Amino acid sequence: MSKRIVDRRASDNPYLHRDFHISSDLSLSYVEEHFGKQGVKEFIQQYAEAYYKPLAGRTAEQGLGALEEYFQEIYTAEEASEALETSLTVGVLQVAVSWCPGVRHMKQKGHTPSAGQVEAVRTLYGALAELAGLDFSCSRYDAETGAAEFMFCERKEPRL
Amino acid sequence: MISCTEFIPLYSELFKFLEKKGGYQEVLRYWKYISDTYVETLLGTLVDQKGMEGCWEYWTRALNEEAADFTMTYDEKLQEITFEMHHCPSKGLLMKLGYMEPYHAYCEHCAVIYEPVLNRRGIAQQRDHSRTDEAACSSRLYYMENHNG
Numbered sequence: 175m176s177k178r179i180v181d182r183r184a185s186d187n188p189y190l191h192r193d194f195h196i197s198s199d200l201s202l203s204y205v206e207e208h209f210g211k212q213g214v215k216e217f218i219q220q221y222a223e224a225y226y227k228p229l230a231g232r233t234a235e236q237g238l239g240a241l242e243e244y245f246q247e248i249y250t251a252e253e254a255s256e257a258l259e260t261s262l263t264v265g266v267l268q269v270a271v272s273w274c275p276g277v278r279h280m281k282q283k284g285h286t287p288s289a290g291q292v293e294a295v296r297t298l299y300g301a302l303a304e305l306a307g308l309d310f311s312c313s314r315y316d317a318e319t320g321a322a323e324f325m326f327c328e329r330k331e332p333r334l
Numbered sequence: 335m336i337s338c339t340e341f342i343p344l345y346s347e348l349f350k351f352l353e354k355k356g357g358y359q360e361v362l363r364y365w366k367y368i369s370d371t372y373v374e375t376l377l378g379t380l381v382d383q384k385g386m387e388g389c390w391e392y393w394t395r396a397l398n399e400e401a402a403d404f405t406m407t408y409d410e411k412l413q414e415i416t417f418e419m420h421h422c423p424s425k426g427l428l429m430k431l432g433y434m435e436p437y438h439a440y441c442e443h444c445a446v447i448y449e450p451v452l453n454r455r456g457i458a459q460q461r462d463h464s465r466t467d468e469a470a471c472s473s474r475l476y477y478m479e480n481h482n483g
Contacts, residue, residue: 176410176411177408177409178390178408178410179405179407180394180404180405180406181404181405182397182398182402182403182404184401184423184426186398186401187398187399187401188401189400189401190338190339191396191399192399193338193396193399194339194341195341197372198336198338198341198345200368200371200372201344201348204364204367205348205351209355217347217348217351220347220351221343221348224343224347224434225343225344225434227433228433248335248337248339251337252335252337252339275335276335276338279338294335294336295335298336
């Protein structure tokens with residue numbers, strides 16, 4: 175019988191706790207069960223407005239390149255760079271996700287992603303676009319894989 | 335996608351959302367739901383299979399993946415685990431963001447979601463949350479005296 179000790183500093187490990195995808199999905203499914211689909215949108219909207227404030231500010235100031243950089247950063251952090259394709263042209267950022275690392279992890283762990291996952295694209299990025307003064311549209315979302323296609327466009331005229 | 339690296343801000347906002355809807359009781363109801371479902375399945379199953387060793391396995395994996403700054407000690411003779419969280423990656427992240435106000439009782443979820451799962455298996459959880467404003471805390475897991483395991 176002995177004593178075992180684990181002593182770690184934050185810098186010893188990368189920050190990648192994939193089970194947080196499941197925790198995140200449980201949040202969405204719980205909110206949907208108790209507050210409906212509108213509740214999910216409201217919750218994601220609240221999160222986006224709180225969390226994305228600096229990113230929206232950078233995008234409004236520096237342009238769509240800041241947003242492209244953000245997507246590249248999170249997919250790199252998820253070790254899923256190959257799932258992401260971005261195309262930045264004048265005033266338009268197109269994003270194609272061939273599979274979502276969150277959906278993949280959940281399925282690998284035997285967890286079925288909730289119906290609310292689509293709002294983690296539509297409502298989430300719609301709110302981000304609104305904060306940054308951009309237009310947003312999502313042309314495809316595949317619940318099976320989390321694959322998605324969406325775009326952010328600079329507004330030609332400010333919305334009244 | 336809400337990246338797993340962005341979950342903590344989402345979690346904090348969830349608690350605020352729930353509190354706005356139904357007060358602190360609504361937040362507690364969510365923590366109980368998570369405890370009875372997700373934590374019961376993951377941690378509960380490990381403890382059923384391996385006893386205190388299951389706790390060791392659960393938290394060493396989670397805290398390493400969360401890149402926590404911590405010291406964990408497992409006294410096999412006493413069947414006791416102590417945690418010194420020098421810098422919690424979750425509360426630390428919320429504090430580091432700066433522009434987001436963490437949910438006022440954010441750290442309480444750790445006490446609420448794990449305790450019932452552990453208690454059902456004869457394990458007590460003693461926590462010291464007096465330094466959570468510095469993203470630090472400590473805890474101890476030990477078998478209750480009347481435990482027969």
